[in-house]
Structure formats: C-alpha cells, structure tokens
Amino acid sequence: MPTASALDLPRTPTGFQQVFHALRAHTPRRGARLPAEPRWRSDFIDRDATGARVALQEFGYTARELSTWRGRTDDTAVVGPFRLLTEEGLGRLTEVCEQLEGAAQRTRFIATRRVRSADLLSPFINNMIRDRGFLLTCSRLVGVPLIPHPLRVPTAQINYSNGRGGPEIVRWHRDGMDYVFTVQLSGYDDYEGGRFTYFQGRTDEFTGVRAGDPRLREAPCGDRGATLFLHGSRIFHAVTPVTRGRRVTLVISLFCPYFARQDSNTFWHLAGDDGISATVPSWLRLKWPVRNAPVDFSLRAASPVITWDDLA
Numbered sequence: 001m002p003t004a005s006a007l008d009l010p011r012t013p014t015g016f017q018q019v020f021h022a023l024r025a026h027t028p029r030r031g032a033r034l035p036a037e038p039r040w041r042s043d044f045i046d047r048d049a050t051g052a053r054v055a056l057q058e059f060g061y062t063a064r065e066l067s068t069w070r071g072r073t074d075d076t077a078v079v080g081p082f083r084l085l086t087e088e089g090l091g092r093l094t095e096v097c098e099q100l101e102g103a104a105q106r107t108r109f110i111a112t113r114r115v116r117s118a119d120l121l122s123p124f125i126n127n128m129i130r131d132r133g134f135l136l137t138c139s140r141l142v143g144v145p146l147i148p149h150p151l152r153v154p155t156a157q158i159n160y161s162n163g164r165g166g167p168e169i170v171r172w173h174r175d176g177m178d179y180v181f182t183v184q185l186s187g188y189d190d191y192e193g194g195r196f197t198y199f200q201g202r203t204d205e206f207t208g209v210r211a212g213d214p215r216l217r218e219a220p221c222g223d224r225g226a227t228l229f230l231h232g233s234r235i236f237h238a239v240t241p242v243t244r245g246r247r248v249t250l251v252i253s254l255f256c257p258y259f260a261r262q263d264s265n266t267f268w269h270l271a272g273d274d275g276i277s278a279t280v281p282s283w284l285r286l287k288w289p290v291r292n293a294p295v296d297f298s299l300r301a302a303s304p305v306i307t308w309d310d311l312a
C-alpha cells in the first residue's frame with residue numbers, strides 16, 4: 001500500500017497552464033558528441049515474457065469507451081511487471097542509459113529530469129525499439145499490434161532521480177501516450193522512495209480521491225529489469241520522491257496503427273514537453289491521412305510492419 005503522502009505529489013498542469021509550459025519548453029538536445037556504446041542484439045529479448053493483466057473495465061471504463069477494430073478490442077490497462085530483457089541485455093541497456101545522463105534536461109512538466117527522444121541519441125535504443133522481436137513481444141503482451149510512436153520525440157525517454165539535492169519526482173499525470181512500457185534500470189536496493197503509484201479508476205474520478213482510497217495502488221516494480229505496461233492515457237500515475245540513492249527508468253511509448261484515429265495525444269500535452277516548433281512536424285506525421293495504416297505508420301516510425309496476424 002502506498003503511503004498517504006503519495007497523494008501529496010503535485011499534478012501535472014493542464015489547460016491554460018499547459019500552453020504556458022509549451023511556450024517555455026525547449027526542443028530536446030541532440031548532442032554532437034555522444035558516448036560510445038555496446039551494440040544491440042536481438043537475443044537480448046526475453047521472448048517468453050508474460051505478466052498478470054488487468055483490463056480497462058476493471059478501472060471503470062465501459063465497453064462503449066474502448067477502441068475496437070473488426071471485432072478486436074483495445075482493453076488492456078496494466079500488464080506485469082514482467083522481464084522484457086535477458087540479464088545481459090538489461091546490463092547493456094543500463095550502461096547505455098547511464099551514459100546518456102549528460103543529455104538530460106530539467107523540466108517542470110511531468111518528470112523533473114529526463115532525456116527525451118533517447119532513440120535519436122542512441123543507436124542501441126533505436127535498434128531495440130525497432131527490433132521485430134521486441135515489437136512482437138510487446139504487442140502480444142498488450143494484445144494489439146504495436147510499433148514505435150511516429151511522434152519520435154516522446155517514444156523513448158529516460159527519467160533520472162537522485163536522492164539528494166532538490167526532490168526529483170514524477171508528478172501525478174496521465175500520459176499523452178496510450179501504450180507505455182516503463183523499464184526499471186535500478187531496484188529498491190539502490191534507492192528509498194521512488195514508488196510507482198497509480199489510481200485504479202477512471203481518469204475523470206481522480207480529482208475527488210482522498211488518501212487511503214483503496215484504488216490507490218503501488219506497482220511492485222522493485223526489481224531491476226521489472227517492466228510495467230500501462231495504458232498511460234487512461235490511468236493517473238506518479239512516482240513518489242526518491243529520498244536516498246538513485247533511480248533510473250526507461251519509458252517507451254508505442255503506437256497501434258489500427259487505432260491511430262483514437263490516439264489520445266493532444267498538441268498541447270506534447271508541446272508542453274517539447275516546445276511548439278518541435279511539435280508541429282511530429283504532429284503532421286501523426287495526423288496525415290493514411291491508406292494502409294500498418295504500412296504507412298511503420299514507414300513514418302521507421303519500423304518493421306506489425307499486423308494483427310503477427311500476434312498469433
């Protein structure tokens with residue numbers, strides 16, 4: 001059970017405040033001098049990954065609110081935690097993410113300190129999230145075909161928090177993204193605090209929630225490598241402050257081409273993180289009409305094609 005103080009965390013701004021953040025936000029850095037890194041290998045994926053699944057109906061969403069495509073329903077709320085990578089793969093990924101910390105920027109939007117568009121900085125991460133085996137494993141866990149998000153900037157980000165200095169937190173928020181995987185690159189042995197907390201109810205019920213509400217849950221993400229899937233746009237979540245040690249997570253946002261028209265991103269949520277000029281071209285890449293959704297969106301995301309038939 002999370003402590004009552006989880007609810008004391010601030011909420012990520014919305015509405016007019018979001019526009020204010022967009023005007024002040026910076027386009028992510030793309031450093032010219034990047035560290036040397038290990039090479040990605042497809043056998044770093046644990047293809048047998050499975051995890052307990054909770055449906056969106058258990059969060060109070062009705063069948064009419066769920067996206068459907070020719071009899072398939074997008075109804076997965078939470079999966080896991082599970083392990084997506086082998087021990088060796090996790091070790092290499094951790095090395096890569098530790099080295100990228102120099103590119104992290106402070107923000108006052110969702111997470112205090114993070115690297116955005118990590119796949120544009122790191123060939124390892126780029127190849128990992130575009131590996132067909134990786135995408136198939138993620139797709140099967142969630143039950144819908146998934147590819148990297150065509151909005152490039154938010155598709156892979158690394159959050160860093162240290163237990164000294166000013167508190168580094170993840171505010172209460174829902175993601176702009178629908179399909180979000182958080183990989184823990186450190187564990188409870190490495191830090192105190194840093195509990196992944198979420199609200200098991202509809203997002204429109206969150207405002208009235210009080211401390212002690214049984215719908216406030218802590219996800220058991222204490223093991224290094226623990227990976228949690230969240231239908232991020234439909235679930236309020238936060239991370240309590242790290243009070244000692246160091247916590248690093250990689251957050252990967254994937255996209256279902258078949259549900260592109262239901263994609264819940266808003267321009268201002270994105271611009272709040274990246275600024276307006278970086279958001280306009282990505283926004284066009286997302287909203288430009290398609291004829292063949294799995295193929296056209298895979299092209300835009302520079303990804304292999306994943307279809308419903310691949311889930312079997």
Ligand SMILES: O=C(O)CCC(=O)C(=O)O
Pocket residue numbers: 110111159170175182196237238239249251
């Ligand atoms: O760092 C985490 O565990 C979660 C971060 C998160 O929710 C986010 O970056 O959107």
Ligand SMILES: [Fe+2]
Pocket residue numbers: 173174175232237
């Ligand atoms: Fe999030």
